[in-house]
Amino acid sequence: MLYYLANSLKSIFGPARLLQSYAVLIVLSLYAGFFVTLKFLPFFFKFLPSDRGREFTLTAEAAKGKPTGAGVVFITFFVCLTLVFAPLDGLQLCLLALTWLMMLTGYLDDSSKSSWGEYKKALLDLFISLAASAALAFFTAQSNGTLSLWFPFISGTINVPVWIYIAAGTVLLWASVNTTNCTDGVDGLSSTLVLAALITMGAIFYIVLGHKDIASYLLVPHLASGASWAVMTFCLAGVLMGYLWHNAHPSRVLMGDAGSRALGFYIGVCCMVTGNPFLIFVTSTVIFINGGLGLLKVALKRFFHISIFKNTRFPLHDEMRKKYGWSPAQIQIKFLMLQLLVSLALLGIFFKIR
Numbered sequence: 001m002l003y004y005l006a007n008s009l010k011s012i013f014g015p016a017r018l019l020q021s022y023a024v025l026i027v028l029s030l031y032a033g034f035f036v037t038l039k040f041l042p043f044f045f046k047f048l049p050s051d052r053g054r055e056f057t058l059t060a061e062a063a064k065g066k067p068t069g070a071g072v073v074f075i076t077f078f079v080c081l082t083l084v085f086a087p088l089d090g091l092q093l094c095l096l097a098l099t100w101l102m103m104l105t106g107y108l109d110d111s112s113k114s115s116w117g118e119y120k121k122a123l124l125d126l127f128i129s130l131a132a133s134a135a136l137a138f139f140t141a142q143s144n145g146t147l148s149l150w151f152p153f154i155s156g157t158i159n160v161p162v163w164i165y166i167a168a169g170t171v172l173l174w175a176s177v178n179t180t181n182c183t184d185g186v187d188g189l190s191s192t193l194v195l196a197a198l199i200t201m202g203a204i205f206y207i208v209l210g211h212k213d214i215a216s217y218l219l220v221p222h223l224a225s226g227a228s229w230a231v232m233t234f235c236l237a238g239v240l241m242g243y244l245w246h247n248a249h250p251s252r253v254l255m256g257d258a259g260s261r262a263l264g265f266y267i268g269v270c271c272m273v274t275g276n277p278f279l280i281f282v283t284s285t286v287i288f289i290n291g292g293l294g295l296l297k298v299a300l301k302r303f304f305h306i307s308i309f310k311n312t313r314f315p316l317h318d319e320m321r322k323k324y325g326w327s328p329a330q331i332q333i334k335f336l337m338l339q340l341l342v343s344l345a346l347l348g349i350f351f352k353i354r
């Protein structure tokens with residue numbers, strides 16, 4: 001909104017042209033997201049449901065009774081602020097709406113007297129992920145005339161059929177949603193890891209994919225809307241910082257499924273938008289290992305009667321606490337350091353070895 005408003009105001013007030021600078025919009029959206037969430041989130045604590053004792057929480061008794069489902073507040077802040085600061089196209093509006101819808105399904109579970117069944121939640125996640133993948137395929141094909149992906153070690157792009165693109169996108173989004181949700185078991189852990197992922201993705205959108213010359217130099221496709229995606233992504237990073245201020249150990253509030261599912265969904269969406277779904281490992285390797293291996297272990301046991309990791313607890317943060325005696329703060333900092341090390345290494349491999 002501000003981007004288009006500046007076009008009318010700059011003839012009257014010269015400095016208004018700065019609102020058409022993506023660098024300025026990124027800074028404004030980041031700070032606005034942080035301060036709005038920091039200031040106003042506590043006002044909603046009394047309206048939020050109380051935590052029932054989360055399945056993957058290290059300190060379940062300490063968490064029980066705290067306000068949860070804060071994702072309904074800060075994801076709504078994110079959507080509203082994005083509409084203010086970012087110039088959006090049809091695809092972005094569609095995916096923004098689906099991010100809010102993913103949040104809503106999580107919040108309805110958070111506020112339910114009895115937890116929704118895992119199959120019901122998985123089906124809802126699958127439906128929204130499928131809708132997002134179809135939207136990505138439709139708008140991308142309309143914009144580029146074809147559906148193509150790029151990969152590490154390959155200098156060009158590879159055209160893919162629509163059904164493969166939608167299937168791959170759906171699996172990626174579903175996995176990102178559920179692994180992020182499983183990682184939300186230590187105060188500040190999931191939000192800290194997602195924050196690192198958002199900053200990484202925002203930098204990729206603005207500095208690499210959104211810049212014609214840099215994208216050309218690195219032999220990756222230029223993303224015309226990259227700077228706009230950067231504004232959105234840094235806005236969510238700012239909102240998440242504001243939430244983390246209240247969620248840092250010992251937490252005052254929990255984001256619940258409303259937050260973790262929406263955050264995981266948005267990270268997956270960003271990876272698909274870049275045209276390289278393998279960037280999910282740059283942003284979320286630790287999240288996938290921490291929560292994903294547990295999902296794989298349960299799925300193999302339940303559906304194929306195959307047992308793996310018999311002596312390892314999942315999510316992995318539970319194993320670190322019980323076997324090695326790590327505190328919640330140690331888990332948060334050490335997992336973050338591991339993710340940063342992985343991200344830096346993979347960024348070099350993905351963008352330079354081509």
